Amino acid sequence: MRSWLNIVILLLVFMHVPIPAVVAATDSAVCLGCHGAMEGAAKVDQALYSKSVHGAFDCVNCHVSPKGAQHQGLTSGKADKAVADLAAQIAQKSTKDPIAQASCTGCHPEAYETYKKSVHGQNVIVKRSSDGPVCTNCHGSPHLIQPKTSKDSQVNHFNVVKSCGVCHEEKVMAEKYGFSPLVMERYIESFHGRKLKIGHAGAPSCVNCHGSHDIKSRKDPASTVSGENKIKTCGQCHSGANAKFVAAITHQPLHPIAHWSELGLIVLTMSVFAFICMHVLLDIFADIRDRLFRKGGSHE
Amino acid sequence: MNKTMTNEIERFDLSARVQHVIMFTTFLLLSFTGWGLKYAYQEPASAWIRFWGGAKMAGIIHRVAGITMLIDFIYHQFYLLNLARKRDLSLSLVPMPKDVVDFFHNMMYFFGLRKEKPYFGKFNYMQKFDYWAVYWGMFIIGTSGFFLAFPVLISNLFPTWTLQWVWDVLFTMHSDEALLAIVFILIFHFYNEHLKPDVFPMNWMWLTGKMSMEQLKHHHPAEYDRMTGKGKK
Numbered sequence: 001m002r003s004w005l006n007i008v009i010l011l012l013v014f015m016h017v018p019i020p021a022v023v024a025a026t027d028s029a030v031c032l033g034c035h036g037a038m039e040g041a042a043k044v045d046q047a048l049y050s051k052s053v054h055g056a057f058d059c060v061n062c063h064v065s066p067k068g069a070q071h072q073g074l075t076s077g078k079a080d081k082a083v084a085d086l087a088a089q090i091a092q093k094s095t096k097d098p099i100a101q102a103s104c105t106g107c108h109p110e111a112y113e114t115y116k117k118s119v120h121g122q123n124v125i126v127k128r129s130s131d132g133p134v135c136t137n138c139h140g141s142p143h144l145i146q147p148k149t150s151k152d153s154q155v156n157h158f159n160v161v162k163s164c165g166v167c168h169e170e171k172v173m174a175e176k177y178g179f180s181p182l183v184m185e186r187y188i189e190s191f192h193g194r195k196l197k198i199g200h201a202g203a204p205s206c207v208n209c210h211g212s213h214d215i216k217s218r219k220d221p222a223s224t225v226s227g228e229n230k231i232k233t234c235g236q237c238h239s240g241a242n243a244k245f246v247a248a249i250t251h252q253p254l255h256p257i258a259h260w261s262e263l264g265l266i267v268l269t270m271s272v273f274a275f276i277c278m279h280v281l282l283d284i285f286a287d288i289r290d291r292l293f294r295k296g297g298s299h300e
Numbered sequence: 301m302n303k304t305m306t307n308e309i310e311r312f313d314l315s316a317r318v319q320h321v322i323m324f325t326t327f328l329l330l331s332f333t334g335w336g337l338k339y340a341y342q343e344p345a346s347a348w349i350r351f352w353g354g355a356k357m358a359g360i361i362h363r364v365a366g367i368t369m370l371i372d373f374i375y376h377q378f379y380l381l382n383l384a385r386k387r388d389l390s391l392s393l394v395p396m397p398k399d400v401v402d403f404f405h406n407m408m409y410f411f412g413l414r415k416e417k418p419y420f421g422k423f424n425y426m427q428k429f430d431y432w433a434v435y436w437g438m439f440i441i442g443t444s445g446f447f448l449a450f451p452v453l454i455s456n457l458f459p460t461w462t463l464q465w466v467w468d469v470l471f472t473m474h475s476d477e478a479l480l481a482i483v484f485i486l487i488f489h490f491y492n493e494h495l496k497p498d499v500f501p502m503n504w505m506w507l508t509g510k511m512s513m514e515q516l517k518h519h520h521p522a523e524y525d526r527m528t529g530k531g532k533k
Contacts, residue, residue: 191448191471194340200355238452245455247463255465262472269480276488279426282410287497289412 030074031059041096049143062103062142079103092128094136104135104142111135114213119220131173138163138212155212157205158196161187164206179218183251190249202237209233309516309527311422312509319376320506323434326369331482333362338475366445373438392422392523395432399425422523430489437481444474 028049036046049055060066060076064083079087079099083106087098094101105112115121115135123132139145140154148155154163165184167173174181187193187206195203207215209225216223224233234249235241254262312320336349336358352358383389402425405418418424423431447454447470458466493503498519505511517524524530 188341191337194337195355195359197340198336198346198349198355198358200359202356240452242452242456244458244460244463245452247460248451248455248467250464252464254468258465258468258472261469262476265472265476269476269483272480273483273487276484280487280491282407283491283496286410286412 027058035059044143052143052145053147054142054145062100063097064099064103066097080106086125089125089128090134092130093124093132094134100142101134101136108135111213118211118213118215119217120215131167131176133167137166155207157201158199160205160207160212161193161196168206177217180251180253182253186251186253192249204237208236306513308510308512310509311505311511314509315379317506317509319372319379322372323369326365326372327481327485329361329365330369331478333358333365334475334478335482338479363449366442366449370438370442370446373434373442390422393428393431395425395428399428419522420520421526422520424520426488426492430492433481433484437477440473440477441481444470444477448474 032044032046032049035042035044038044044059058076060074064077064079065071065075078084079102083099083102086102086105087094090101091098116125120132123129124134136142138155138160144152146153146156148157150156151158153159161184168179169184171181173179174183180186188197192204196205211224216226218225221227221229223229230246231241231243234246238245333349333352336345336352336355339345349355349358352361380389398421402418402420405414405416406425408414409417448467451467455463493499493506494501513524516527
């Protein structure tokens with residue numbers, strides 16, 4: 001029963017993958033013959049590639065027609081129009097092989113449609129900016145891509161914060177796009193960030209509140225963290241969340257009152273610490289002195 | 301009080317000893333589990349939390365221990381009320397001007413300016429400090445911990461203009477004062493009740509509740525004199 005189900009699912013999955021019209025005259029082994037042994041950016045690690053979710057693909061599925069005389073004859077024909085158009089739109093961002101980058105959309109159309117409407121997609125595709133992520137910025141090189149459930153995946157629940165941080169940690173980006181310059185730091189210090197770090201599967205990462213492919217600017221009313229939506233978003237875990245409750249998390253820099261009270265508590269802690277250390281040390285020295293020089297001294 | 305002189309006197313009754321055991325057990329559990337969250341970004345934290353059954357379990361342990369400690373603390377107040385009702389409540393733990401004098405005498409003794417140790421009463425100023433530190437801890441750490449455990453409910457209690465900083469303050473109160481409590485216990489309490497040559501490896505009073513008259517005379521001369529009717533020297 002179970003195995004039948006698996007076969008049906010597998011068939012469905014495979015039927016979903018559009019196979020390039022022109023069957024490639026070449027499989028990945030041919031390409032890896034050179035690229036597996038190369039150093040630097042052109043290297044593709046054969047072992048890691050074959051273990052990746054796309055490991056069974058031919059290189060030319062995505063790298064439709066590699067440039068240069070050395071690649072003569074190594075092609076799967078022409079990229080289809082949608083991919084070629086998208087490649088032209090993201091050429092600013094994806095400089096190496098925009099066709100290969102745009103090819104993701106062939107198999108992942110839903111993700112692409114959602115992403116296209118997101119703040120990231122709009123910035124890259126419509127505004128043709130070199131800021132903002134394309135697929136590989138978050139998911140990592142497609143040669144190494146792992147399922148989201150794998151701990152090696154860049155978008156795994158416990159890794160995704162780091163992936164967002166690549167751009168959202170940048171002061172330049174914060175100024176340009178108007179998000180809090182300390183957004184990462186403040187998240188990392190928070191209960192949510194700490195719990196995630198020590199392995200709490202229920203602790204929210206960035207995407208649990210902000211969304212991933214569908215992410216919107218906080219200023220966009222459609223954002224999961226703007227206005228009423230924020231109450232709904234927080235309410236996923238904190239039942240009964242209301243406007244007062246959701247005001248707690250803004251990722252804004254520490255308020256001066258919080259800053260000064262923190263400093264006050266540190267001073268208090270350090271003074272008590274200094275006092276008790278001094279007291280204990282004096283006690284020890286007095287005891288040693290008594291035992292050495294005042295035999296029986298103050299003792300009965 | 302002037303009954304036949306025994307060799308030992310009871311300083312802590314059974315209830316007080318049980319309260320102390322609950323207090324330190326929950327204190328240790330809270331410290332162990334809370335430590336992992338406070339220092340989440342220091343390497344051993346994740347492994348340490350796994351030892352406690354993972355982040356979720358550590359959180360449950362922390363909450364259960366916290367509530368148990370709170371109940372223990374509230375129970376202590378009823379215990380005191382009951383002693384007062386029985387007219388058995390001594391005010392020997394209340395800080396007095398004499399404690400300041402004792403502190404200076406002790407300092408002079410430490411520096412060799414006095415030959416005699418201070419004329420300590422039933423509880424010296426260090427023990428009073430120990431005792432009242434729990435109240436400070438319960439007030440600061442207990443309150444903030446309770447608030448942090450029920451964020452949705454508690455945010456309704458605070459006025460809107462405080463909401464941008466109050467959670468940061470509560471978090472710092474909870475974690476920094478917990479650090480203070482741990483450091484205090486680890487250095488002051490452990491030295492005085494465990495490591496001090498007089499008591500090493502531990503002051504057995506936490507189990508027996510009893511102190512020998514000899515010890516009492518040595519460490520708490522004022523109380524000894526009061527009990528034996530000698531009055532002030």
